[in-house]
Amino acid sequence: MTSVETRPVLRVERICKKLGGKQILNEVSFELRKGELKVLIGPSGGGKSTLLQCINFLIPPDSGRIWLKDQEIHIHRKRDLYAYRQKVGMIFQDFNLFDHLNALENVAIALRKVKKMAKREALERALQELNRVGIGDKAALYPAQLSGGQKQRVSIARALAMDPEVMLLDEPTSALDPELIGEVLTVIRNLAQDGMTMILATHQIGFIRGLADEILFMQEGQIIEQGIPLDLLTAGKSSRTQSFCSKLHELSGEQEL
Amino acid sequence: MLETVQVIKDSFPYLLEGAGVTAIAVVGAMLFGFVIGIQIAVAQVYGAAWLRRAVGLYVWFFRGVPILVLLFLFYFGLFSFLGINLSALASVVLVLGMTSGAYQSQIYRGAIQSLPTGQLKAARALGMSDSRAILSIILPQALRLSLPGFSNEYSILLKDSALAFVLGTSEIMARTHFVASRTYQHLPLYLMAALLYYLLTWLGVKGLRYLEEKVRIPGYSYHQG
Numbered sequence: 001m002t003s004v005e006t007r008p009v010l011r012v013e014r015i016c017k018k019l020g021g022k023q024i025l026n027e028v029s030f031e032l033r034k035g036e037l038k039v040l041i042g043p044s045g046g047g048k049s050t051l052l053q054c055i056n057f058l059i060p061p062d063s064g065r066i067w068l069k070d071q072e073i074h075i076h077r078k079r080d081l082y083a084y085r086q087k088v089g090m091i092f093q094d095f096n097l098f099d100h101l102n103a104l105e106n107v108a109i110a111l112r113k114v115k116k117m118a119k120r121e122a123l124e125r126a127l128q129e130l131n132r133v134g135i136g137d138k139a140a141l142y143p144a145q146l147s148g149g150q151k152q153r154v155s156i157a158r159a160l161a162m163d164p165e166v167m168l169l170d171e172p173t174s175a176l177d178p179e180l181i182g183e184v185l186t187v188i189r190n191l192a193q194d195g196m197t198m199i200l201a202t203h204q205i206g207f208i209r210g211l212a213d214e215i216l217f218m219q220e221g222q223i224i225e226q227g228i229p230l231d232l233l234t235a236g237k238s239s240r241t242q243s244f245c246s247k248l249h250e251l252s253g254e255q256e257l
Numbered sequence: 258m259l260e261t262v263q264v265i266k267d268s269f270p271y272l273l274e275g276a277g278v279t280a281i282a283v284v285g286a287m288l289f290g291f292v293i294g295i296q297i298a299v300a301q302v303y304g305a306a307w308l309r310r311a312v313g314l315y316v317w318f319f320r321g322v323p324i325l326v327l328l329f330l331f332y333f334g335l336f337s338f339l340g341i342n343l344s345a346l347a348s349v350v351l352v353l354g355m356t357s358g359a360y361q362s363q364i365y366r367g368a369i370q371s372l373p374t375g376q377l378k379a380a381r382a383l384g385m386s387d388s389r390a391i392l393s394i395i396l397p398q399a400l401r402l403s404l405p406g407f408s409n410e411y412s413i414l415l416k417d418s419a420l421a422f423v424l425g426t427s428e429i430m431a432r433t434h435f436v437a438s439r440t441y442q443h444l445p446l447y448l449m450a451a452l453l454y455y456l457l458t459w460l461g462v463k464g465l466r467y468l469e470e471k472v473r474i475p476g477y478s479y480h481q482g
Contacts, residue, residue: 058382
């Protein structure tokens, strides 16, 4: 699953963030190699979402360093920052599709306005990406006309169109009705199998078991455990991750996917 | 009675021309106010603290002083003090435009702030600069939401434009006043003026309502099914 390349695609070092006097992130570090899927799990309020948003500076970290391949990213070098964000696809829990644009235009707009592609070319590429996530037939529909699962797939297509080197997925299925989760997970699974480098925050434990290269367990702003799923999730092991996950199972009665 | 009919017949084309002048003044002022209002709104939502304070002062000034005072202040006061030689109509467009800009800015600000913050986040995450995101993502949505307020502002400004007659602009009110003071047919003439204002209001509001329908995002407005 993990292709062997030594140089990390994304390196995050000692990120700290305080919000409203509370330490949300406390010296968080990790790295992603090409084709790796790492999964962030842990209780709500543990800093997962803040971490993901700090990685592409939607929330500026107070301190810490971030590299994409060999380039260190500085928030004040705007041009570099915008170029970096193009290469780091972001998927949000509540989709954040552009409400005034149809599915096709949602995917095409950054191609046109950021990558300066010609309209025709951008729309062609957009349709290609919508087909890739299985909703080419919904291209003309507006976000308000799509189901949650379809919206999230459009948002994945929108990120993919930018040819990202890394994708950050912030609980992509948490806002979905249970029957819609599967279609989004399928898309993510396909991406993982195609070798997309990703970090994914999720509560879908069953889903990640066979897919994640590493689990990062986050609590109170720190990664307190990390390791391969087999080590952390196997019943009987006394890991913090394991007890958290069994609690999740008890609460949700979640079926393994 | 016959005299009344004759006066109305004779003065109608003259007053209708006045309606054209009123329309030019109001459309000009609305557009000028639009340009000012958008920039103020963006500055108030996204600007640095000093900029927010500066445009805040502008808004307070134009909302806090009567239009009649502003017209005299600019036309007889500031413009002649600065040696700017503007026609009465141009002055009216400027003063009404600046005033409307202050009011319009608050319509746009409200609309921008009512958008989910995720819209800007998603735009930034795709590599858009803030100005690009505001132009391509925020304003197209905010302006749609602003149309009812804009339509309201139009109907208010249209009637405020009657004040322009104090500068001798040859709009509806000034022309009606002129004819009435010569013919003493006040009742029919001012009724006609009233009717012209009403028609302009109706045209503008209906036109904007049509525009609102036309740019409505499919599936987005739930309130009328």
